[in-house]
Amino acid sequence: MTRERSAYHELRIARIVQETADTRSFVLDVPAALRDRFAYRAGQFLTFEVPWRETTLGRCYSLSSSPACDAELVFTVKRVAEGRVSNWMHDALRAGDAVRVLPPAGHFVLDAGSTRPLVLLGGGSGITPLFSILKTALATTERRARLVYANRDADSIIFRESLAALAARHRARLAMHHHLDAERGFLDAAGLRTALAGETDAEFYLCGPTPFMDLVESVLREAGVPRARIRVERFVSPPDGAVPEAVRAAGGPQSAAGPRTITVHLDGATHELLYAPGKTILQTAREAGLSPPFACEEAYCGSCIATLVQGRVEMAACHALDASEIEDGLILTCQAKPISPVCEVRWD
Ligand SMILES: Cc1cc2nc3c(=O)[nH]c(=O)nc-3n(C[C@H](O)[C@H](O)[C@H](O)COP(=O)(O)OP(=O)(O)OC[C@H]3O[C@@H](n4cnc5c(N)ncnc54)[C@H](O)[C@@H]3O)c2cc1C
Ligand code: FES
Numbered sequence: 001m002t003r004e005r006s007a008y009h010e011l012r013i014a015r016i017v018q019e020t021a022d023t024r025s026f027v028l029d030v031p032a033a034l035r036d037r038f039a040y041r042a043g044q045f046l047t048f049e050v051p052w053r054e055t056t057l058g059r060c061y062s063l064s065s066s067p068a069c070d071a072e073l074v075f076t077v078k079r080v081a082e083g084r085v086s087n088w089m090h091d092a093l094r095a096g097d098a099v100r101v102l103p104p105a106g107h108f109v110l111d112a113g114s115t116r117p118l119v120l121l122g123g124g125s126g127i128t129p130l131f132s133i134l135k136t137a138l139a140t141t142e143r144r145a146r147l148v149y150a151n152r153d154a155d156s157i158i159f160r161e162s163l164a165a166l167a168a169r170h171r172a173r174l175a176m177h178h179h180l181d182a183e184r185g186f187l188d189a190a191g192l193r194t195a196l197a198g199e200t201d202a203e204f205y206l207c208g209p210t211p212f213m214d215l216v217e218s219v220l221r222e223a224g225v226p227r228a229r230i231r232v233e234r235f236v237s238p239p240d241g242a243v244p245e246a247v248r249a250a251g252g253p254q255s256a257a258g259p260r261t262i263t264v265h266l267d268g269a270t271h272e273l274l275y276a277p278g279k280t281i282l283q284t285a286r287e288a289g290l291s292p293p294f295a296c297e298e299a300y301c302g303s304c305i306a307t308l309v310q311g312r313v314e315m316a317a318c319h320a321l322d323a324s325e326i327e328d329g330l331i332l333t334c335q336a337k338p339i340s341p342v343c344e345v346r347w348d
Helices: 084-092 124-140 160-169 189-196 210-222 281-287 323-327
Strands: 009-020 023-029 045-052 055-062 073-078 098-105 118-123 145-151 174-180 203-207 230-233 247-249 261-266 269-274 305-310 313-315 330-332 336-338 344-346
Touching: 023 084, 045 073, 045 084, 055 073, 055 084, 055 124, 073 084, 073 124, 118 124, 118 210, 124 145, 124 160, 124 203, 145 189, 160 174, 174 189, 189 210, 203 210, 210 230, 261 281, 261 305, 269 281, 281 336, 313 330, 323 330
Parallel strands: 118 145, 118 203, 145 174, 203 230, 261 344
Antiparallel strands: 009 023, 009 098, 023 073, 045 055, 045 098, 247 313, 261 269, 305 330, 305 344, 313 336
């Protein structure tokens, strides 16, 4: 693990809120000196480092609080059967305890420039970033919103009362559709189309179990919604220590030696950087004094995603991107090493 270059902080748990039988929210106490560092956008997550036997495990948890509506930072954890960190959070963490945590990161956020309606589709714990995005959009924009939220049964609905209060307060702008497996079986394509009510001109935010996301993505793509308007957050854990097979990305000639320099576009500027063999693109950019986004450095959080404009890279691991995203030219810069004479990368 390359933790030393990531700035972990110790924050105290101020309070714990039992949301449902298997879900708890943890309210963080952020000291005044760290408030700027922990400023966040709705939809972002925190990365935690948690002690586990003789080692540590890294896990991401989305902020369920809204930067526009809530004074405190809150993350919400659902127990996963046999899951190590989620159960540790529930069973070991108490108010007053400190946790090691990286500042907020992630691209699953509201597009500030857009006025399109929002359609948020969540399953189970996938509601956490969507809840933050929904509260923020209703408080700070005029956008219409629709939430489709799938759960096992009524008792599993996380933030049930807060969601009902939001729906009542924003009756004219917010449509809310709860799907309960216990009543209607798993959500299927026909049920989803009904819940979407013909909404195709919106921006879509998806977060939930993989089969749920696959269903939603296929229904949206069938309805002609372009990929650029579908944002996806995947709740995955990084693998334990296994050295994964390398994933290659993009076409073009391959050269084991890699390039002498790489070109990177970041924050509207273009930089030509000297490339030392063996370094990742993220390392190269940071060592040149740039500040590209990153968090876990272990291929699972997606904070470091960039577009490969030219060339070819090899990624040691790639859990945060699916095959079609890799095909579209997205790469994880914390993993990607150039393997072609020319390499050009853009952080959007
Ligand atoms: C960006 C992001 C945001 C997230 N936000 C949230 C959030 O807001 N709320 C939330 O609840 N979760 C969230 N997650 C998911 C969270 O990070 C964890 O993945 C989740 O809590 C499970 O972690 P765990 O350690 O409890 O389970 P793990 O120990 O990782 O286990 C996961 C599953 O794998 C199985 N397993 C464990 N070890 C092994 C093994 N060695 N071999 C085979 N199977 C094994 C377990 O039985 C379990 O079913 C988010 C993830 C990401 C990437
Ligand atoms: S920094 Fe987390 S995937 Fe690259």
